[in-house]
Structures are given as C-alpha cells and as structure tokens.
Amino acid sequence: MFREEFDKHNWDEVLSGIYAKTAADVERALNKNKKDLEDFKAMISPAAAPYLEQMAQMSHRITRKRFGNTVQLYAPLYLSNECQNICTYCGFSYDNKLRRKTLSGVEILQEAEYLKKQGFEHVLLVTGEAAKTVGVDYLRDAIRLLRPHFANISIEVQPLDEDEYKVLVAEGLYAVLVYQETYHKENYKQYHPKGKKSNFDYRLDTPDRLGNAAIHKIGLGVLIGLEDWRADNFFTALHVNYLEKHFWQTRYSISFPRLRPATGLIEPKVVISDKELVQLICAWRIFNEEIELSISTRENEVFRDHIIKLGATTMSAGSKTNPGGYTVEAESLEQFEIDDSRSVTEVKQMIEKNGYKPVWKDWEQFTMV
C-alpha cells in the first residue's frame, strides 16, 4: 500500500527540502538522464524559477517526441450535484443551499447526444458523493447507457471499494480520476470536516484499490490553493512513482486544478502564479516523460492557448460543470466557474492554429463488455 511509503515522509521536512534546493541542484537535475524525486524537488523549487524558459523548451521537445503534435480532447459530463460531504472549497458542498439535481437515463442520453454532435468520443462522468442516489449501481447504469455512444469513458466520483471498481471496469470503464486534494494529513480534516470524504486514509488508498481492479488509467492531482503546492506535488510524484512500480500496466495522468471561485467557498490559502504553474507543468513533464498532463477549462484562454506547447497533452473544451448544463437544465448551479468559455469549435481552431491536431478518439474496447 502507498500508505506505508507515504508514512516515511514528513510534510515539513519535504517542504524545507524543496526550499533548500539551489541553482546547482536545478542544473544537475536538468542535465541528468533519468530524473529522480530529488530532481523533481529541485525543478519545482523557487531556485528553478530563472530556468523557466529552458525548462519550457525541454518540456516542449519531450512532449512532442512522445505525444506528437496532438492534443486529446474530452468533455466532462456532470451527472449529479447531490453530495453528503462538506468540502469548504466546493460548490456542491452539502451545506451549500442549492437545488440538487441527478440526471435520469433519458437526460443522460440527451446530454450525450449533444456532446457527440460536438465530436467528443472521450467523456468524463462527474458526480458528488451521495451513495443512495449516485452509488455504484447508478454509475454502472450510466456507463451501460453511454458505452455504445463513446469510445472512452472515465469517471470522477467518490472513491469506491475495489469490488465496485471491478464492476465498473467490467462495464467498460477506462479511467478513474481521484484527486487527493491535499497530502497534508492534518489540514485535510479542516477542508473536509464532514462526510465520507473526511477519511484521509480511505482516499489515499484509492489508487491501490484501482490498480488491483485493473483499471486502464488513474488520474491524480491536488487542488492547488489549499496547501503549499510544491510539497503537495512532491507527494503526488511520490504516489505516481509508487504506482508505476506496483501497477505497471496502468497509465497515469496528472491534473492541476486551481481553486476557482464558486458559491459559498473559502478563499484560496495559497495562490500559484501563472509562471509557477508553467514551472510545475514543465517539471512534471521533464520528470516523467510519458505521463499525461491534463488542463481543464478552469484555466483562461491565454493560458490554455500557450500550455499546449509546454507539455499539456489533454484538454477539455466547451465544458459545463453543472448537471444537465449542456441541454437539460442550463441554469443549475455549477461546481466551479469556467474561465475558458469558448465553444468546442473555437478551441479546436485554436489547437490547429498552434500546429497541433485535436484527437477525438484514442481508445477502443478490445474486450467483450
């Protein structure tokens, strides 16, 4: 279990270790052939800030070699905003007074039809955590409904048990995104005071359960804005390293959600600048040449236009973050504000203008479902 590896590291020591990195450490890291976790610390440290352009060029070169001149596109499909967790940063938080909505089968298909027309083949299903209404049965039914319409289905929902994941994998589920939000165990409790999500360890063990369930891809990440992003990303890298060694047939992706304004939310405790986020993304790419890096519509147009050349491989476009947001109930409350509200066509044109090819389909189910 990753937990054993995690327990060997102390947050404060990691943090001071990162801040103690020097220009010499950064140069050694950048010039080394295979990068280790100490090199990753150097590349995300303040000492690496002057090396940003050099890191960007490395990241650009490595990404193109591995992924070519392509950007994978996907669309989030919010199925429900019902949630029994209190999360101090989330619009769907239980204590947030808003009209709750869970899509019916007919409504799911209506939303799916809209996304298909836009060209999407990869879709990410999102829910809050409400075991009675959006438990594993609901998710299984949703995947069963959507399988014939999309090449690739992922979920971003509450952590499930291993057997439950197995059920969904057998239905054709491709990936699960499960962000730890923060690896700061003590402060995690403050952000998640109530609900099943307040169990730090159960969430931390989730990728192990997913690996055991033979999922194709696991998406990791932290919510940037809660705790020091450098330390949190070190722990994410530690997690990925562990997982790659134990579940070597699984693919991994990293996301970089920044805390965005939403109704009833706390203010970010730490703010990452655009420069620092670029540094972080480039550091990830140089550290792990094969990992997928995903950028959502939380980021603004200018940032997204440029990040394609800096290491990102996957993007959402034309997103709505409220259940039914595409066609069923456009006005329901969203999880967070979208910053890049361009249409799918506009995003596609932007990618092409950058000399890249939007990829709609990169998966085929090669087993009987």
Add this chain to the structure above:
Amino acid sequence: MISNENIMSDPLIIAGKIFSSRLFTGTGKFGNHNVMEEALLASGSELVTVALKRVNTDGEDDDILQHLHHSHINLLPNTSGVRNAEEAVFAARLAREALQTNWLKLEIHPDPKYLMPDPVETLKAAEKLVKEGFIVLPYVHADPVLCKRLEEVGVAAVMPLGAPIGSNMGLKTLEFLQIIIEQSNIPVVIDAGIGAPSHAAAAMEIGAAAVLVNTAIAVSGDPVRMALAFKMAVEAGRMAYCAKLGTVKTFAESSSPLTEFLN
C-alpha cells in the same frame, strides 16, 4: 553503370506481396492530416500502419483513413492499446472487418510507459492469428530466439525494435538485430527507435528487409522533406547492402610482427 532496373529488380516480398519501397511508415503524431498525407506520399511508402484505436470503426467516415486513399498505399492496422493475446485477437478481427485487410501489425505492450512488447502474449496471439488467416507482422524486442519461435508459428515477417518506441535513439540493439537478420528466413523489419535517416541507412546496410519510421518524420520541423530524406536513406542503405560493404579493418596490414618468422 547501375541502371534503375537493377535497383528495381530488388523488390521486397512479404507474404507474396511485392513492395518496391522498403520504407514503412505510420500515421501517428502528425500535427495535421494534410501534412501527414503529403509526407506519406513523399516517403514513397507502400505500407502504412494505422492504430485501430484511433479510427472510427463504426463505419463513419474516418478522418485519418480519408487521407490514405491512394492505390499504392496498403494499410497495416496495428493493435496498439491491447494488453494481452486475447485482446489482440479481438482487435485483429475488428481490424479485418473495419479496414478490409488481413494484414496486421501485432503489437502487445501492456506497459504503457515504455511500450515494451510482451513476448509471451505476442507469441500466443501470433500463433492463433496465423491460424485464422492473418498476415501477421509482430512487433517484438530484438530477441533472436523469440524471432525464430515466431517464424515457426508462421508470421510473415518480424519487426524487432532498434530502441524504445518514439525514442529516436537509433539502433541500440544492433548486436541482436544482426543475429536476428543472420538467422531469419523471413523478412526482418526494424521498427521503433529509428530517429534519423542515418539510422535507417545503417539498418538497411546490415541487411534489414525494411524499416518502419513514424515519430522521426511526424515530429520533425518539416515532415514532408524528412520523409523524402528517409526514402533516400533507405534506398542508399539497401543499395550499399546489395553492393557489399568493404571490410572495416581494425588492424594495420603493413607489418606482421607475430608471424614474420614464418616467412
């Protein structure tokens, strides 16, 4: 004078099919499909791999396939994305139906990080697919024994790697490739790792039947020109192989201190 006829009389034959080009290419990683099409035409390639997972298999007009409708281009669907023999067989049948060809690049790399081919599953799948009538070209490590085993189950050619896929590192497995070529009764196509025309020429010089190049063309600054460069390098390398290279001498000939007493 060497006539063009001499060059042309050295065709590559795989499973009874004659190829005048020994450069196989791929369709991944291109920034746009028009450039891809132009590059493939410039390369002169007659066998082009397509990842089945990338194309629409449900009968809709596919974005990639539209650009491959040229009479000299044969499609070689690949099974990229499968993790074991069972999935590979499933993919092969799907490919045969969707792309109307029984040619197949069998690639099983359950490790998504380095995309290393799984020798056990590949052999299992190859055996089954040959029996089902597929023309199987398996992507494998530069493993001489595995290549012989694959030959025995009836694959049409073997495709050992020069270096990890997409790495552009060249012929890192050179010693093993030479053994494979020496021992093989079927064409050996060097696949993966070829990052520059000089690598492709080197592969041909050691006697490879053909090379497969994708990344090096697709992500170069000018894919069309690079495709042409690879075409020329492959032709030059083949011609050099046929002309027999001079021996590389590792010692001087003028004196023989150890055997002089015999004179």
